[in-house]
Amino acid sequence: MQRFDPPLSTRLSRALAAMIPAAALMLAGCATSVNPVSGRVDRGLMSEEQEIRSGQLIDQEVRKEYTPYNNPALQAYVNAVGQRLSAQSHRASLPWKFTVVDSPEINAFAVQGGFIYITRGLLAYLDSEAELAGVLGHEIGHVTARHGARADRDQKAIAGATVLGTIIAAAAGYSRAAELINEYGAPVAQASFLLPRSREHELQADQLGAEYLQRVNFDPDVMIRVIGVLRAQEVFARDEARALGRNTDETPNWLRTHPSNDQRLADIKRIAAQYTGKYQDEGRGRYLQAINGMTFGDSREHGVTRGQSFYHEPLGFTLRAPTNWQFQNAPNELGVLANDMSAAVSMRPSPQSRGDHNAAIRNLLAPDQGRTEAATINGLRATNFIGSKQGRSIDATVITLGNLDYVFVKMQKAEARGSKTNALRDIVASFRAMTAADRENAEPYKLRTVPLPKSNVPSTTPWAELARDVSRIAPHLRNPEAQLRLLNQVYPQGTIAAGQLVKVIQ
Numbered sequence: 001m002q003r004f005d006p007p008l009s010t011r012l013s014r015a016l017a018a019m020i021p022a023a024a025l026m027l028a029g030c031a032t033s034v035n036p037v038s039g040r041v042d043r044g045l046m047s048e049e050q051e052i053r054s055g056q057l058i059d060q061e062v063r064k065e066y067t068p069y070n071n072p073a074l075q076a077y078v079n080a081v082g083q084r085l086s087a088q089s090h091r092a093s094l095p096w097k098f099t100v101v102d103s104p105e106i107n108a109f110a111v112q113g114g115f116i117y118i119t120r121g122l123l124a125y126l127d128s129e130a131e132l133a134g135v136l137g138h139e140i141g142h143v144t145a146r147h148g149a150r151a152d153r154d155q156k157a158i159a160g161a162t163v164l165g166t167i168i169a170a171a172a173g174y175s176r177a178a179e180l181i182n183e184y185g186a187p188v189a190q191a192s193f194l195l196p197r198s199r200e201h202e203l204q205a206d207q208l209g210a211e212y213l214q215r216v217n218f219d220p221d222v223m224i225r226v227i228g229v230l231r232a233q234e235v236f237a238r239d240e241a242r243a244l245g246r247n248t249d250e251t252p253n254w255l256r257t258h259p260s261n262d263q264r265l266a267d268i269k270r271i272a273a274q275y276t277g278k279y280q281d282e283g284r285g286r287y288l289q290a291i292n293g294m295t296f297g298d299s300r301e302h303g304v305t306r307g308q309s310f311y312h313e314p315l316g317f318t319l320r321a322p323t324n325w326q327f328q329n330a331p332n333e334l335g336v337l338a339n340d341m342s343a344a345v346s347m348r349p350s351p352q353s354r355g356d357h358n359a360a361i362r363n364l365l366a367p368d369q370g371r372t373e374a375a376t377i378n379g380l381r382a383t384n385f386i387g388s389k390q391g392r393s394i395d396a397t398v399i400t401l402g403n404l405d406y407v408f409v410k411m412q413k414a415e416a417r418g419s420k421t422n423a424l425r426d427i428v429a430s431f432r433a434m435t436a437a438d439r440e441n442a443e444p445y446k447l448r449t450v451p452l453p454k455s456n457v458p459s460t461t462p463w464a465e466l467a468r469d470v471s472r473i474a475p476h477l478r479n480p481e482a483q484l485r486l487l488n489q490v491y492p493q494g495t496i497a498a499g500q501l502v503k504v505i506q
């Protein structure tokens, strides 16, 4: 669903690993400094200079993995909104930088020293400059209150979908993601992205966000709508899970440890009620103009899912998922998961092996033992591997396309009793080079603003009519009416007057 980045290194994991020593440094603590928000002395916090320096290093790494979205006008607009807020914050003198990252995830995060990131995925669901300011104000709050060296995963439901280890862990029958991460050799540091911020920190960031909004003369009430956007995504994800026949009670453990958006909503309502006054216009027109034409959903650079096919144009491959299976696209991994979570294929590139399939298996799987067998898949050189590691069996295939080796690992829960074996094999066997026709299918969607039409048929809503247009352009988009409603903050219900500008997908 999300991203899949060439050259697919472990840079971000390294960046995250770098954050752990930074946090440890804070605890070891040589410095003592005054917290800019509380005014109290915080023992063991790094000096501001150290904080900026380490933030700059992490920022460099984040940028390699989360590439900035290529739209200078939009970048300038978001940065200007952020600068107005940070200039009014408790730490105006930090070298603040606000970046839109090219990701369909719904997320915003902050790195110490004043580096704030917001995904284009989240921008799509916001509806005004004031709401954008609300998100940025919250992230600024994490930095000004010195919440530490961790990246902020704000949107838990969506972030969860992107942390493939968790999902594959569920599919493979592991109780904890960490076990799987160790098992398959993914850097443990990746798990640090999963660590939730405490409810106290989230609450404080929401409070500071509201305060900074007020300081730039935006109504702090918009924070309620911003949290509402996250809440609506949760409701939608649950509705979709139900439609796909998934057990919605099977929430991964780590998700349950996050403060719920319901709780946040209640908290922020209480906070916003403390502010009264007259505020400037929300800047809806300016905002909609700035995001008009923005890529929506998957981007060409990270790979595009269309129906049961996945296309990665820069790497030139495509593969298919059987009916009732779906793709999960993460920075270093593409997953294909059975909807009932009983089986999954994980595909990871092996940038270092350069055609040496044994090296690819060693590097990515580190098995204790096993045997290989040469094969050909759609004209591509391949190697099947059956082996084991610490008593657990490994069933893998390596395929070379261009100058990259791709390692597929097939996983099946015991309760599937082998019923998914053929499907797993078919997924791997569908891997092939892209054709010109594939490239046409892989065209990314765009977000456009149009006036909401008057419904011509009294029994339908304008959303149903717009959804029909969207279906023609994007036949594979699931539940287009719900998607349009989410984009325009009227999910599951709500009305907008005819003639008002709304966001559509083209």
Ligand SMILES: [Zn+2]
Pocket: 138, 142, 152, 154, 197, 201, 202, 205
């Ligand atoms: Zn936060």
